[in-house]
Amino acid sequence: MSSLTGVNRSLVIFAALVIVLAGIKAASVIVIPFVLAAFIAIICNPLIRFFAKYAIPKVLAIIFVMLLIVAVGISLAGLVGQSVNDFSKYLPEYKTQIKEEFIWLVNIAAKYNILIDKDQIIAMFDPGKMIDVATNMLTGLGGVMANLFLIILTVVFMLFEGPMLSNKIHMALDDPDMKMQQIDRFLNSINSYLAIKTLVSIATGILAGLMLWLLDVDYFVLWGVLAFMFNYIPNIGSIIAAIPVVLLALITQGPLVASMVAAGYLVINTVMGNIVEPKFMGKGLGLSTLVVFLSLIFWGWLMGTVGMLLSVPLTMIVKIALETSQEGRWLATLLGNGEEFELGKHN
Numbered sequence: 001m002s003s004l005t006g007v008n009r010s011l012v013i014f015a016a017l018v019i020v021l022a023g024i025k026a027a028s029v030i031v032i033p034f035v036l037a038a039f040i041a042i043i044c045n046p047l048i049r050f051f052a053k054y055a056i057p058k059v060l061a062i063i064f065v066m067l068l069i070v071a072v073g074i075s076l077a078g079l080v081g082q083s084v085n086d087f088s089k090y091l092p093e094y095k096t097q098i099k100e101e102f103i104w105l106v107n108i109a110a111k112y113n114i115l116i117d118k119d120q121i122i123a124m125f126d127p128g129k130m131i132d133v134a135t136n137m138l139t140g141l142g143g144v145m146a147n148l149f150l151i152i153l154t155v156v157f158m159l160f161e162g163p164m165l166s167n168k169i170h171m172a173l174d175d176p177d178m179k180m181q182q183i184d185r186f187l188n189s190i191n192s193y194l195a196i197k198t199l200v201s202i203a204t205g206i207l208a209g210l211m212l213w214l215l216d217v218d219y220f221v222l223w224g225v226l227a228f229m230f231n232y233i234p235n236i237g238s239i240i241a242a243i244p245v246v247l248l249a250l251i252t253q254g255p256l257v258a259s260m261v262a263a264g265y266l267v268i269n270t271v272m273g274n275i276v277e278p279k280f281m282g283k284g285l286g287l288s289t290l291v292v293f294l295s296l297i298f299w300g301w302l303m304g305t306v307g308m309l310l311s312v313p314l315t316m317i318v319k320i321a322l323e324t325s326q327e328g329r330w331l332a333t334l335l336g337n338g339e340e341f342e343l344g345k346h347n
Helices: 002-026 028-053 058-111 118-124 127-172 176-214 220-230 237-253 255-281 289-309 311-323 329-335 339-346
Strands: none
Touching: 002 028, 002 289, 028 058, 028 127, 028 176, 028 289, 058 127, 058 220, 058 237, 176 220, 176 237, 176 255, 176 311, 220 237, 237 255, 289 311, 311 329
């Protein structure tokens, strides 16, 4: 009887989860700007605390931070917007040239008795669609940023309400000390992750843009911003950012420059992702590589480009929430990278 009750309870929880996810998907127009605003507020909060150390009034600090965000956002939007418009104008021509280059490679392979059906390969693997992936993701993020006023207003209110949140939680929860430890752990993890990831992404974008400028690749500002943004996407973000640039260099400047671009991206992402980032991030956030990749797919499906960019922090929220309940702790362990198991084995 008890096992049947447990099954029923699991079914109810699963059904409730499906309803919640369906609700988020249906209300994505409202949910996505709110989630983005929450993470912008988390990133901005250390800056507000920094200004508070020098006795700068909170209102002035928030106004300054918001003006800084708006100024940077408008500047980037102006630079990138013009590049996107110019690039979109020539996109059909670029895609045609990419297909021709791809067919040329197939013909070269045929000379060495590597026989490939051109029509079948192009039908299965259209190189032009790789450019579409990057441009569609940029367009999707641009659509979200159309609600810039709503996002900024929400960030301002969140920054003002932040210090009072701790007191409200203490009053509302039955076991506030334990819950506050979990919340503090989450905020520290997310603050650390987003701060380090943002700095590494900025450096990645600058280095990629500088390399492309030196190699005289068209729209180097656009590709630098793309490298910055897609560096937030774990595992495959840097690959998605590099593919359209390599293809563009191939059709405009030939295989030699395209090879140099590919090698440059490989070096930049290897150094920044495998040396610089782990050095400052330490052990990271305790998620397995498989979970990081699957979370990218899941949150991308649920919330589009913003979900992909924030897939790791959102998964961390779920993991920490599961760790607080006895029933969900087993699932939190599955989401982890096995460090706790290894630690226990050595002890």
